[in-house]
Amino acid sequence: MTYSRREFLALTGAAAGLGFPRAGGASGTAWSLLAREANLQLLPEGYPKTRVWAYDGTIPGNEIRIPQGSRVRKQLVNELTEGTSVHWHGIRIDNTMDGVSGITQDAVPPGATFDYDFAVPDAGTYWYHAHNRSFEQVGRGLSGALIVEEPRSPDVDADHVLLLDDWLIDPETGRLAENFGQPMQMSHGGRTGNYVTTNGTYDLTLGARQNERLRLRLINASNARIFALGIQGLSGWTVALDGMPLPTPQPVEDVFFLGPAQRADLFVDVTAQPGETARILRIDRDEAIPQVSFSVTGQGAKVQRSAPAPLPSNPRMAPPDLGSATPIKLVMAGGAMGRMNSAVLNGERKTFRELAQAGYFWSLNDVANIPDTPLATFSVGEPVRMNLTNDTVFPHAMHLHGMHFRAVSDKQMGPMRDTLLIAAGETREVAFIADNPGKWLFHCHMLEHAASGMTTWINVT
Template identity: 35%
Template sequence: MRGVVPHSRPLCMRTARRSGALLALCVGAFAAGGCDREPAAEAPTLAASGVSQPAGWADELAMPIPRDLNPDPNVLEIDLEARIEEIEILPGTKTPAWTYNGTVPGPMIRAKVGDRVIVHFKNSLPEATTIHWHGLRVPNDMDGAPGVTQPPIEPGGEFRYELELRDAGTYWYHPHQDSSAQVGRGLYGAFVVEDPADPAVFGDELVLLLSDIGLRENGDLLDADTGGNFGDLFGREGSVLLVNGKILPTLKVRNGKQQRWRIINAARARYYNLRLRGHRFIRLGGDNGLAARSEDIYNIVLTPGERADAVFTPADPPGSSNVLRWVPTERGYGSTFNRSSEPMLAIETVPDPPVTPEPIPTELRTIEPIDITNATRRTLDLTIDIASTVEMGINGVPYWQAKPLEIELGDTEVWRIVNNTPFSHPFHLHGFFFQVLDDRRVREWKDTVDVPHESELTVAVRFDERPGAWMYHCHILDHAEAGMMGHLVVRDPNAPTPADEPAAGGHRH
């Protein structure tokens, strides 16, 4: 492929090599019962760190909407610029955030199934970037993987993205070039594809984009290498929790009046486990639209990159208040060490009389199981090599040494994803949806799924269209940069082999 990024190991690998001895020492402590260092990645939130917040400080949950440049009702055409902007995240301070159109998060892109979206993108950052449309099944050359599907967009460069929206669901967009740093500085935004046929009984819709950011008390970004603390192995978390770019915003609700929450985890490493005292949720689906049926749940758990679609029915008395909280999630050795829950969203129930909620249907849509009778079977073993350095990979090989998977157009494959490491890994596949082969799960289409530590799961994928090179990787972005990613090539047997196919390790995540 033209514009392939020259072979180079990512920044976090260079950091890991400087501090490998410390990391190896801490991991060696597993057998002895633990490591006496608190994980840096499991950083305390701002409230826990002692930084003061004005009582009741909050802002609205509304996210900016980009101006539509096209009069055609079936075409959304927008300008999107990545640039550094001084914005207020901590009250009374300015942060030099990396933004889309000057805001964190970037503007919410919203369209309907069947629409065409045209994005005129300009890179005004001091380094190269791209945009990956996370979860969307887009043309191969629009996927935003530099060195695999497109050249990186250099500073001052422009690129025109054209997307055909085929699938309803909750998606998001973010860089795929040095993504841990760029996402960590604020580059991400929501992308919702509506299905006009969705039942109205789901209630008023609210998009909640969850993220975190590392900030000093003066508002400066905590952007430097972490120096090899044991917590780096979990991925680097920010010190400030955000909902739609705000710290502890307030949502006003009415008792009994349902809301449909579309929730996006846009953090580069943090798992979100959400709980609301005295409430349950009705889960409608996740990554790629509605599931086959709804289910009652009492907490919502999202890995980095994953999404949830759920109905929230306020049940608190009129005039009362509650708090949606982030709760520590067990995702590997030491992941809940010295941690407590943190407030995410203040919920105030207005004094209006309660209303009677509508019943939510159990059966939502028909999703036929993928036929795996003649499927090709593979094992993808998520691995970590910790000696004097830290190197992650798949099947024992880091990305820059791996060969692509060869898949013929029209094939179905079953992947057994094995995680014998002591840390959980969210697995993300570009360009295609998959089904998790587990009878205990509600059937749905996924593009991101958690593979818990010391366990495995099996997924089925149908490669029935869109030939070309596609990425798959751990969506803890530091893990991807450390080598836990790969790419596959879907070949059309009736088409000539391209001369500019990406080489192994051509992509810099």
């Protein structure tokens, strides 16, 4: 899809050679997930190390890769100084395993453990991250990739997981900026770093050969950055979004966007000549910056392959019946330069000044922070249409736990997603089938926005 400069600015808010270490194995294998502090070389060699919070002492956390239909069994061991939990982002999971502190479980105290055990019904690219004080714990490094493999491997020569992140860091000391929760970050676009990495390194370079076909699993693990990406020396197709396969692979023609928490699976063919470098480019202030490089050495095949076939469908991908769907509305308000004069906090109406003094700058349907009562209650199997209005001057990445939805435009439904970018002033509609029982969070995945008001939940009974 091609975007105009105006659309690019609206979505990004511009106006204002190592792979993953793997862990896991066959269904039923158990292993621990240790959340602790670690000193790691995030900055280039010669610069100081950085004190981070990490799963198993690595940035990102060890990749979990398992077959579709098997189980994840992980014991979280908390060696941090505060409570934490793990959310398995994008998995249509049993509600008790969703890992949301205060909703589906209590935060795991320092020195304690919690056993996660759940089935993974869908193949695709997912990830896991902390879900207690996420704006700080994810910002300090608590995230990793969760890959669920199709029963039959697709026709690719290599499969690369690329977890994109950014860090607000002092290059002189190597320290992360300790201003988590700073009002400017909370009330504006969120915490955006000054140092961008892929798989924990700023200059990730992988090997490739001309005419090889690569599967690139892109994950945006940043707190708030919207990545605008392009490809060079590669031709490719988007084959899945947020883990869910597209019915027809879509050519990558120009800039494409990856909002916080979103994922995209690309099949790309290496078109660069041997001795050249192919790249994934990050478009930042009209400058194309290499995000990932592929050093092309030799030739993998004499000719390029034809367009790829679609990935196999996941279960329960049938679209909802719009005609019988229950309509609900959600209005996002607040933030700097917004028009929110007041909102309800803990059952009491507060002025914007009072909300800001309490650390809240945003509201969903006139309520700041997560309410005691759900946004809506649905019966299992009930189709839903949700109208989303962004009445703020910032973009938001709205994420639904436990289920996927489809954007609706002119009665046409788009691909299944779990996180949707909504530009400033924009109104979007999504539809889904409420087919997973439990209490499910719905929030902005600009994590500072979620922490300061943009969090609600739905109940499926």
